[in-house]
Amino acid sequence: MKKLKKFFGAAYLGLIFVFLYAPIVTLIVYSFNSGKGRQWTGFSFTWYEKLFNSASIGNAVGNTLSIALLSSIIATVIGVISCIGINALKNKSRAVYMAINNIPLLNSDLVTGLSLMLLFIAVGVTSGYPTVLLAHITFNVPYVILSVLPRLRQTNKSAYEAAIDLGAKPAYAFYKVVIPEIMPGIISGFLMAFTMSLDDFIITHFTKGPGINTISTLIYSEVRRGVKPDMNALSTIMFLSAIVLLVLSNLVSKKQVGEVKAAAGEKKSKQAV
């Protein structure tokens, strides 16, 4: 009976595994197909060559990485500074801040994207790289605050006060005592912001204007036009680099990036409820 149960359990896991990976494996296989259609016509690297020679894909990759990096760094700086301020507030005003902080997490991306688009139009800014960057910072800061503020609230105030008593200037004491204590929160907030920015399509779609593309918006315009085997090659490269990055980050730090993304999702839904 127990064996039977175990067998069904394993079979169930196997089925879901196939469901999750079958499409990805298909993409990878097709990326090495020499033909354009869905018939297997032979092994080739044609689509990879096409991919690496495409200026638009190169541009999109550059934009995606620079927006993700810039927006998550700026969001982390804004987030940490605001956390210090929010932490010093009284309970009531802190609640107001947290309520505002939760709006982007609560709202659907569609509405967030549309509302930012309307804002940029109302102010008269032409959409482009800067508007995408501003939008990404806006949806990234709440993640940083959510991961830094709990850490900050847990820190021991006496250690900071002791440093002051021993003659440290407030800024020095903060840098030497508080920052190391909240560092794990800062790192997980930064990583969360970075992955959210990398992954975003909807908000970018509405704030980008016609001139620029990120990987997501480029894929969207390509995929709508039908079969695009170079997109298969792009998927393969992105999937493999995700695996490499995850394995590396697991080796480097004990804290799994998986947990970070999980936490991001958890928080997003927790705030929503």
Next chain:
Amino acid sequence: MKNKKLLSLPYLIWMIGFTVIPLILILWYGFVDSTGAFTWDNILAIFRSEHLKPLGISLALSAASTVLCLLIGYPLALILRKAHIKKSGLIIFVFILPMWMNFLLRTYAWLNLLDDGGLILNIAQALGFRGNIVGTNGAILLGMVYNYLPFMILPLHNSISAIDDNVLNAARDLGANETQVNTRVILPLSVPGIISGVTMVFVPSLTTFVISDILGGRKVLLIGNIIEQEFSTASNWNLGSGLSLILMVFILISMAILNRYDKEGSTLA
């Protein structure tokens, strides 16, 4: 101490500028016509059949995908709980990994299997199936379940694996059988996870326009598609804003319902 509080001000100004004011703009656009005069038309437009039908399909598909994800994800989380802790870390990693693949590429991947010449369509046709898979509600439902299943699995796994073994053993000692342990102990204790998972699947499913764009073959329109088109191609921002407000109402209603269950759940626990 006083100057520390001031550090929170820039963020407040930022959030008012980039979150609160934009939402007020949607509210404003939703309640005026193109000349700027107050009107209910953009809100009432939801009752026109070309909008009501997509809203109905969206609600039905997002409810169905949420239920399916819950039905698929819950047994998985139970199995993971029973698996060896070391092993379950690896398994959960494997189940979350597809989340790192770009969302659009994940959806596009199904097109390779379901469209003309795709493996699944070929098999279905060999078995006597006539017609298309792409462009049906079923294809969109499949896309939703595929994309959002990890968002259901994670919170379920987190809440179910956090349940203390001693609690279950106590229930067994007091005479509960395995079914009772599952329904009377694990289920109520996992309510927060269920609620997280349901919100994380329902809201993006309800508002999606990408999945229906790629797997709907331009035949199925969801309410997300209608709103997106009003903003991008039709350039009727007033109508688009009005319909977005309706969508927000549905999101708020679903959250209010879930919130109630959460409270009942925690009193049960």
